[in-house]
Amino acid sequence: MKLDLAIEELHRSENHLVTVLMSMSDRHKADHEVFYVTRDMAKWSREHVVELARIGRDFGLDLDPEASEDPGLLASVRQRASELMGRRSTPGLLLLADLRHLYRETAGTSLDWEILAQSAQGAKEAELLELARRCHPESLRQARWANAHLKVAAPQVVAS
Template identity: 45%
Template sequence: MNGITLSLRVLHRGEKHLARELQLVADRHRTDHEVHHVATDLARWSEEHALRLAQAAHDQGLDLDDSSGTSSGVLAELRRKAAEAVGHRPEPGLLLLRDLRALHLDATENSLHWEMLAQVAQATRNDALLTLASECHPQTLRQIRWTNTMIRNLSPQILASL
């Protein structure tokens, strides 16, 4: 395994993980419409990144599982019902802050891996991988900015109300 295949494998796993976590947060906080809709959109970005990484890995002779990792309809329905039940209790704000913090850290980790992939692509003069990183990394940075903005806006109100 060389540095490129290692980077592709780690980043693919990270993007799939982030897509799943974003969708879980969207389902868990369904009653908060902004969180639900934005997290769903951001999950699609990570799913697309994982698909593009799987194709790039295939071009490098590496076979990565390119399934989206979406959850079954039964589990999604259970999460929706749980979100409705929890939505009327005082703890959802703390849960949301915890979820946003975890998403922020996951997206930041992916951002670092995108940077490393771009650097190894540049060092090996792999224009296809450099283009991939240049197109996907800005969306990961946007995911980080969203989580940071949400934490900054929500934490004073949530924490002051405890």
């Protein structure tokens, strides 16, 4: 049984996703929808980290329920930089790169949930399966947003 490994890996990737989303948010403070939606979506990952730490105890794991995040100073430096760069067109390309990166990260996390759900089913771990059922859709929604926003942003960045 390697369920503990699957939980640990997912805990790691959701934890990482919080950092990805929050740093992306800070980098694009001047892009208001990106700034707020990534922060709202980071809350889902934070909750997933809590849930995974909680259920991890049943599988002998000692995981941190609190997502590790960048110190506030780094965040505010990024936000300030974004505001100062707001009048230039280069952040557009950076946004596309960040969206592409986010899509890949969320797709990876989503697959990790898939693995966990399948394994939980195989191992008849009802509670774990229920957790995956609850969290996996949010992981998919993060990926869909990255994809959708890329579609919106690309034409103006690339074709102008």
